[in-house]
Amino acid sequence: MTSGATERVGPPAGDAVGARREFVLRHVLVPLVIFAANRFVQLLLVWALVKPDSSVSSRLTIWDADFFLRIARDGYDRGFQYDPSGHLVGNTLAFFPGYPMCVRALAFLGLPYALAGIVVSLLFGAAATVLIHLLGRRLRDDRFGYVLAVLFCAQPMSIMFSMAYSEAMFCALVLAMLLAMHHGRWLTAGAFGVLAGLTRTTGLAAALALAAYAAWSIWTGRREPGTPRVRPAVAALAALASVPAYWLWVGLRLGRLDGWFVQQSQGWGTKIDWGAASIDFVTSTFRTSDGLVPVAAALILVGTGVLVVAAVLARFWWPMTLYGLLAYGTVVGAAGYFNSRPRLLVPVLSALLPVGAALVTARTRVLVPCLVGISLLGCWFGAYMITVWPYTI
Template sequence: MTEQPGGGQPGAEQAEERPPRLWEAAGAWRGVLTAVGIFALTRVAQLLILAWLGGATHDDNTLRGRLLVWDAGWFLRVAVDGYPHAYTYDTNHVLQGNELAFFPLYPMLIRGFDAVGFSAQTAALVVSWTASIAAAVALHLLGTTLYGKRTGWTLVAICCSAPVSVVLSMAYSEALFLALVAGMFVAAHRQVWWAAGLLGLGAALTRPTGAAAALALAVAAIMAARRNRKTAWQPLLAAAVALAGVPLFLAWVGLRVGDWSAWFRIQTAGWGTSFDYGASTFSFLNETLRTGDGWIPMSVALILLVALAAAGVALAGRPWPPLAVYGVVAMVLVYGQAGFYHSKPRLLLPVLLTLLPAAVAAARARPRVAVLSIVAWAAFGLWYGAYLITVWPYTL
């Protein structure tokens, strides 16, 4: 075959102009399988640490039991019994939290597996673990697309072994949300808009932070529409689909209860969650860093500060704008809301922006340095998460 001037093959320029497909330029299957292998190592190591710690302070000391605690119970009740039709009150007629606070996609998937013969508990874990594998693949594709194959692998390793990454093994919605968000970004960057829209809608129906992902998709859509006005309807439609997710669920809850503010009232009554512009977060950091009362509060405070610094470093590196928008908006939502302080590291896990500097640095480092650094990170992160659900007595 005769080469064109400049060393290119015939049609090379046209190929460069065509948007890559979802699986192109991502290291093909070998790279994906390596990412899944990295993920599997983190999960096996975490399970071994969980078994070692034992959880002697809890009623259910089995490994399976520790993966089905706290929020898992709420998701399971939605999956088995559905949503309530009204507010829930205690015997003194004080408003309580109920299942309407929890977004529907994860419990819907649990119900789907339950319908084919799994118990609800087993279905919850199957969905979470399957979503975790999908998240590892999506993270690899995202890191590879933006920075290269080695960054794809390091992003998987750092994310899946981060403090509180234990939720990727639990009956929580973080694994599903992470898979959908990372997959949405991959699809948007490669201009596969039908997939980006559906994944964005799925994220918006999984967690309230899906609103941040939808805004990021809107930014990607506007960028694409400005580049090619002839096909602008495709990205804009994808963004519109994703943006509809969170408002639709909140409106549905309002209609069901008969109060448009129902979801927010339930959140505040059950978990003290409300947006106070960061006042409670600042108060927690100020009090904890001044008094040093307890190593768990101190560690959470340090995680929050390090995450802020990492986000600043990431933004200084001028990342892909949709990823930056998602990270900033998601962090505003996490830091700006009142609620359980020890849940904030879990809420930060899917933000991704805070993990980029470490992933890029590890990818550029010498292999031995990168491996030793990630192993040290994983040793702490996997132990920390296991400690929180076995020894630490409060909800995660």
């Protein structure tokens, strides 16, 4: 005698394997191909533009990359450093440990430090491209995810994804945090938030966005019995602690709790001024500058701000737009060397959303040439900045 109840069975094993294979092909392999094609074209342009007395590898490991590689190889400086006239100069303590520790781990396997630094950035850049596609398809659809992947790789300073700098790693960690938040996986989001905070100061912006979303989740969950509240709180507190934890470590190493901020302001010339220097740079550049890079930096600074606000007004997923606002604020709210601002704006991910939304509705025959043109322009600009432009980025 059989029961009247029917037993629920899952899909055949073959169908599940096929679905996973299709997912990998469409949502992992395709973004990786986009990233690889962009890297190939941009590095080809670097090779074409590099001066005879230099090389591609040397251009990918210049300026701040030297500090990251020194940390990976020798560890951090133990105190303040001064020039012969007694003025404080910048040292390695300004740089967060996440990226150089990854470089050290790869170098431990036998790679030269310079090559390890480039490989780490390439790996995290590839991961970030996949992650922004996955987040885009959750926010809208597959097409939107692909457009975001192309725009992410095509932004003006995407050359950072091939250099021994921390931008690629930081972007990947923030995107992983945002994707985990969108899935409601709080502890995973918190872990990525902690790692982002140990990679760049902008990790504090990511932590604040995570904390705001966690607070909103706890508040709205009060009306639903059984909704977990501990995990969002743990994730938020852990992420919020990571950047201050590094500041504290530096302070103890230097013998004064404000040591990291002293090092930044006096050693590196970077201090919070709430945007006064940014406004002065933009206005003076538009009035008097005749150089390509300063004008481009001013345009990118202003344009990114417009796009960040547009993302908020268009009501994209608010934790991501909040992170974008905060990350943008960390760039425009500090005085310093402004021709590096296009690089520092790379992690302001919400700026890509309005552009992607505007392009995604176009017909394919219009969309593809637009994306190709944007990609070629971005590839050229990044290559120009590390080969022809003689100053630091």
